[in-house]
Amino acid sequence: MNKHAELGIAIGNKRFWGKGYGLAAMRAMLNFGFTELHLNKIWLRVEIDNEKAIKSYKRAGYIEEGILRQDRLRNGKFVVV
Numbered sequence: 001m002n003k004h005a006e007l008g009i010a011i012g013n014k015r016f017w018g019k020g021y022g023l024a025a026m027r028a029m030l031n032f033g034f035t036e037l038h039l040n041k042i043w044l045r046v047e048i049d050n051e052k053a054i055k056s057y058k059r060a061g062y063i064e065e066g067i068l069r070q071d072r073l074r075n076g077k078f079v080v081v
């Protein structure tokens with residue numbers, strides 16, 4: 001209704017991380033969302049210490065809008081902030 005969508009991405013096999021596949025898949029999804037679905041905004045959440053993912057998202061054009069404090073429970077503990 002508001003022309004925005006949240007997406008998530010994960011490459012299951014670690015052997016294929018850091019080879020450019022995530023960015024390529026992300027660009028394909030962004031292209032689909034903006035040109036086919038005519039979305040105004042595509043957003044995602046990422047754990048604050050996931051530096052590799054954040055780097056990849058910034059390359060894809062994402063900008064940080066804010067920090068959700070204690071948004072994720074990981075191994076029984078809230079991820080910092």
Ligand SMILES: CC(C)(COP(=O)(O)OP(=O)(O)OC[C@H]1O[C@@H](n2cnc3c(N)ncnc32)[C@H](O)[C@@H]1OP(=O)(O)O)[C@@H](O)C(=O)NCCC(=O)NCCS
Pocket residue numbers: 009010011012016017018019020021022023024045046047050052053055056057059
């Ligand atoms: C987050 C995730 C999807 C990012 O995908 P990715 O494929 O690892 O990341 P990118 O596509 O941005 O790859 C970037 C790296 O590939 C390199 N690369 C780009 N094109 C390349 C090519 N053709 N050949 C080889 N390497 C290449 C880049 O130089 C870069 O390396 P650097 O980080 O050392 O500078 C992936 O790491 C992942 O699934 N992680 C686990 C799950 C996760 O954390 N998901 C996010 C939850 S929010």
